Amino acid sequence: MELTPIKIPEIPLPFDIPALMHPPVDHFIIALPIVVLLLEIINLFAKKKAIGVVSFFLIILTVVAAVAAYLTGSADGKAAWDLLSEAGQSALKDHKILGTYLMLASAVVLLFKLLSAIINRALMKGLFLFVLIFFVAGILKQGKEGGELVYTHGANVKIVKIKDDALFDCQDDLSDYVAEEKEAEEEAKAAAEAKKTEESKSTETVTEKKVETSEAEKTEVAKEEPAAAEAEAPAAESETAAAGETATADTEASATAEVEVEKVPAAPEAQPEVATH
Numbered sequence: 001m002e003l004t005p006i007k008i009p010e011i012p013l014p015f016d017i018p019a020l021m022h023p024p025v026d027h028f029i030i031a032l033p034i035v036v037l038l039l040e041i042i043n044l045f046a047k048k049k050a051i052g053v054v055s056f057f058l059i060i061l062t063v064v065a066a067v068a069a070y071l072t073g074s075a076d077g078k079a080a081w082d083l084l085s086e087a088g089q090s091a092l093k094d095h096k097i098l099g100t101y102l103m104l105a106s107a108v109v110l111l112f113k114l115l116s117a118i119i120n121r122a123l124m125k126g127l128f129l130f131v132l133i134f135f136v137a138g139i140l141k142q143g144k145e146g147g148e149l150v151y152t153h154g155a156n157v158k159i160v161k162i163k164d165d166a167l168f169d170c171q172d173d174l175s176d177y178v179a180e181e182k183e184a185e186e187e188a189k190a191a192a193e194a195k196k197t198e199e200s201k202s203t204e205t206v207t208e209k210k211v212e213t214s215e216a217e218k219t220e221v222a223k224e225e226p227a228a229a230e231a232e233a234p235a236a237e238s239e240t241a242a243a244g245e246t247a248t249a250d251t252e253a254s255a256t257a258e259v260e261v262e263k264v265p266a267a268p269e270a271q272p273e274v275a276t277h
Contacts, residue, residue, distance in 0.1 A: 005093075006100045013071075019079055022072040023150075028065040029102075030143045032058055033109075033136045040129055052117065059110050066106040073099055080149075088153030095145050102138050109135050 036058045043051040077092055084092060109132055116128040 003094075003097045003101060005097050006104075008100060017072055017075040020076060022069065022076040025065060025068045025072050026143065026146060029062065029069045030139055032062040032065055033132070033139050036062065037132055037136050040132060044125075044129075056113055056117070059106075059113050063106045063110055066103040070099055070103045084153055088149065091145065091149055091153060095142070095149060098138070098142050098145070102135070102142055105135050105138065 036055050039051055039055045039058070043055065073096065077096060081089060081092065109128075112124075112128040112131045116124045
């Protein structure tokens with residue numbers, strides 16, 4: 001059954017509670033109620049007033065021990081909290097809640113003891129004995145859970161603290177290493193980006209120069225073409241004139257040849273021979 005947490009206001013103490021005082025105090029809060037229970041069972045048959053008085057004072061010591069166990073447990077619990085796993089922290093919470101109920105229950109046991117002494121009746125004594133048995137059962141359960149906190153979860157164990165400190169140092173070193181690696185990675189990334197930017201600028205500069213050179217070449221070619229055309233025009237005209245002169249000369253030569261052919265006399269026709277007999 002899960003108990004509802006009870007919030008008890010913290011009372012500032014004029015002194016600091018030493019660490020690891022909870023285990024020795026627990027021996028008293030466990031042993032005293034058991035002794036009281038045994039005395040009450042014996043007194044059911046012996047019916048000695050002295051036994052009742054001893055039982056009463058032991059119950060007062062039980063209440064004091066319960067308060068001391070609560071205070072020392074709170075101090076040790078705060079010291080052990082950060083070193084525990086999630087399961088250990090959950091167990092510590094349950095341990096504290098039950099301890100709070102048992103501290104209040106110790107005052108209830110004292111109240112019933114007073115009532116049983118004032119009201120000397122068997123019913124009241126039986127009721128007190130029932131409450132006492134219930135309280136002792138709770139104390140034994142609390143002791144078992146406290147042992148599990150120490151031996152299972154390592155609460156307030158020195159070697160666990162040493163190993164946890166070493167683990168914390170390793171984690172701290174690992175965090176520093178990760179931070180350094182991340183910083184180096186960022187620097188390398190920034191350098192790569194800067195290099196890439198420089199290469200891009202260099203490529204753009206080379207491209208611009210090529211474009212300018214190409215445009216300059218085109219401009220020069222455009223300037224040279226009219227000059228070449230102007231230079232080629234007289235040559236073409238001279239060639240045309242020469243060709244014209246050559247054609248004229250050829251024509252004149254042909255005409256002269258024809259005239260000469262006309263002036264040459266025709267060859268006389270051959271006279272037929274006259275046969276003489």
